[in-house]
Amino acid sequence: MNREPHLPPEVAQAPFRPLRFGVTRVHVRDGPAGVHYLRAEQALQPYPARMTDRLRHWAHERGQRTLFARRRRHVAADGTVTLTDWEHVTWAQAWATARALAQALLQRDLSAERPVLILSENSLEHALLALGCMVAGVPWAPVSPAYSLLSSDFAKLRHVWVTLTPGLVFAQDARYARAIGAVVPPQVEVVLAEGALPDRAVTPYAALAATEPTAAVEAAIEATGPDTIVKFLFTSGSTKAPKAVINTHRMWCANQQQMTQSMPVLAEEDLVLVDWLPWNHTFGGNHNVGMVLYHGGTLYLDDGKPTPALIGETLRNLREIAPTVYFNVPVGFEAIAQAMQTDAALRRTLLSRVRMFFYAGASLAQPVWDSLYASAVRELGLRIPMTSGLGMTETAPFALFVTSPEVRAGDLGLPTPGLEIKLVDVDGKTEVRYRGPNVTPGYWRNPEETAAAFDEEGFFRSGDAVRWIDETDVHRGLRFDGRIAEDFKLATGTFVSVGPLRARLIAAGAPYVQDAVITGLNRHEVGALVFPTPRVRELCPLPPEASLHEVVEHPAVLAHFQRVVDELARQATGSANRIARLVLLADPPSLDRGEITDKGSINQRAVLTHRADTVDKLYEDALHPIVKPTVQPPTDTLSTRTLP
Known part of the structure; x- marks a missing residue:
């Protein structure tokens, strides 16, 4: 029997490529007034005190393996950018450069009160400077390039500046000149990876990277611990000004161990990612970069994006590099699904060893999902499991993950080990709240918002609504039910x-x-x-x-x-x-x-x-054209919730 009538029988009946799911059962505890508490049945296993330990470990164990790779960029006189062969940075090179950069940062007396502000898209220099900050124990804050390159008034960048009071600014190149001139005071040092700025002295990134490390670097590493702030990540600021989410070593390391136990595939073979997701967001910067650091993997920086102008670069990279797991947002998977229908080279490489697809950021339409299945069955005779979950910047971000490949768009699954979730009725919906080692201690220099974010039991209020996939079987987990504030x-x-x-x-x-x-x-x-x-x-x-x-x-x-x-x-x-x-x-x-x-x-x-x-x-019917249903409207029934 075809259990999925929207799929052709040959696709619906095709087996999945084998994939283990680490959490399939949950403990449920009932609280007062309909409140429920959920924990995974398996306990969270030990994790490192700081992510720096993983960087050092893999630099010694896999020194000659590639950690980061990005295509070389050649800029013509007319500004046209051409991407050519891959430039590789090995684990050993990354460790040596991070120590050199750490020494340079320590000499500048930077700290959480005077962190490093990064104005850059994903780049090798961005990655290595972030590792240098981590080694030195100096927090960094990657800021959305849109705040600098697309904004006309730089209002959000100014807010970021006032919130953090940075002691050093890194920018990739002169495209950031206007933003720097408008926001960064003249006495603050600016480090540039490429080129120069008009009317302003800058420090070349290469000069920092050439600093000779001293014993101060090892002392700085030993001075860091689980509560040391690694970085600040800003919320989107959709309802208020962006807030600086404190990210500690404990948050990041605990969350990577949680991910490993929920997604065992991450540790089952050498990890390879091809990824465009921006590092100023927790999905790209914590989730994906973190898993590569934690597992000694390789990250190919994808200069494409899921836009008509840039998707071609993503497809080019996926024709050449075969990831072991692949992460994207729904619009990206839509473009890939469409391309795979006719692109045999893309199907062959992308599907050759990918064990799992994972989407987040928005809802994935079922037809896109089905098209990915159909292409995989055409190429392999197998379906690649499509997975998802729920998380947020404040949870580092991984929180919930599905429990089997038999899922539908909107399924979220169960809490990861070590994270307790609380289900609370809010205006007739069920809000999910979080408490665990991967949850932020709060917002930097914002005690009012921090206090409001946590309830009386210390659970973080997510604002996300959920409901059971199957009320008769709690082990199947939860489904997304929208944002309460929306x-x-x-x-x-x-x-x-x-x-x-x-x-x-x-x-x-x-x-x-x-x-x-x-x-x-x-x-x-x-x-x-x-x-x-x-x-x-x-x-x-x-x-x-x-x-x-x-x-x-x-x-x-x-x-x-x-x-x-x-x-x-x-x-x-x-x-x-x-x-x-x-x-x-x-x-x-x-x-x-x-x-x-x-x-x-x-x-x-x-x-x-x-x-x-x-x-x-x-x-007002003042737009043209407006589409209205020709079907007669139903009478409101009890399924429509009416509030006083």
Whole structure:
């Protein structure tokens, strides 16, 4: 019997490539007033006191193996960048350079009060300087390049500066000149990896890396411990100014051990990653870089991104380098799934030894998932398990992970060993809260926000809502149920659960919906702002040079989305889950305005704030064209939650 009717039988019945899941059972303890506490049945095993110990260990054990690799960049006179062969940094080279850089940092009297600010995309120099900071016991803070390169007023960068009071700034090259000139005081040293800055003296990165280490380096290592701050990672600042999340050695090391026990594949063979995820986010900078450091692996820096202009570089790298596990955001997997349908070289290399796919940052549409399965079965006769979980910057970030390959989009699974979670009713939804060694002690220089973030038992309030996959079997774990702060009430008092509704819309519109924002706060009906994918052009006969504005207004495109809203309307049980009006947006979400993060997830609140005029016009029928369902609306039923 085909247990997955949305898949062809030959795909649905294909076995999975073998993959062990470390946590499959959970202890549940009931608390007062419907509160529940969950712990994995297996205990957390010992972990190092500091990540520096892993760096030193692997430098001695695997000195000649590649730790980091990145394609060499050649910049032409007109600014065109060409990426050529791979430049490799071995574990032994990384350890030697980190010690040299640590010595240079120690000579500058830097500290948590005067940390290192990094203004750079992922690069070899960025990676090595971060390791040098770690060895010296000097925290660093990688900041979103968008704050410097895309912002017009540098407001978020100024906030970061005031919060941290850095003692040294590292920038990759002169592209950061405007931001540095606007925000960094003249007395603060600036280190540049490439080139020079106009009207400002800089220290070449190479000069720091040539410093001769002394006994002070070993003394600095010994002075660090589990509570030493490794780095500051900033939250996205979707609702307030970005907060500096304190990341300690205990958090990072405990979380890597937790990941190892939840995902045993990480320790079963030599780890190889090909990764573009930005290091100013916890997914790329803690989760992925951390696992490479912890397990003595190799990280190929991918200069591509899941955008039309840069996805080609990611595909090129995946045709050449075979990862053992692969991480991406849903929009990245969508591009890869589409390419694998016709790209035999991509299928052959990417699927050759990858044991597991993992997505985070947003919901993955089931058709994309199914397409990845189909390509793997075509190439291997096996399905590659698609996995996911839940975490956040404040949990270092790994917290929940699925328990088997038999999962669906939205499944989160069970807590990782050593982490206790608390399920609490908040306005009729179930919030998940965290307590464990991987949870941050708080926000730097922000005692008010720190106090508000923890409940009376010391559990971190995540703001994420969850529900059971199967209420009759708690060992299957939890599903994502949206963000509590995103949910709202219609003018009728009917409560709208944004996360599940948004996921249904994306799935119904796949593969032509990149993301969507649900509207309707204090209105009488639910609406949607839809950001289409580039593939939406396939729906109409317009030439490639046609603008996206022309495409989204084409009758064939509108006819497709008419079918989508009609089908969703037929499934609706009341006004809370019926999309009554929808508009396609030709202007993509903006990084600079915080509408989308560096890793590709949508910021619902920021979109609604910056496009308030569009929302008003949507409800005034002043936009053209607006898609409305032709199916009669249902009468609200008990499945629609109404609050007083």
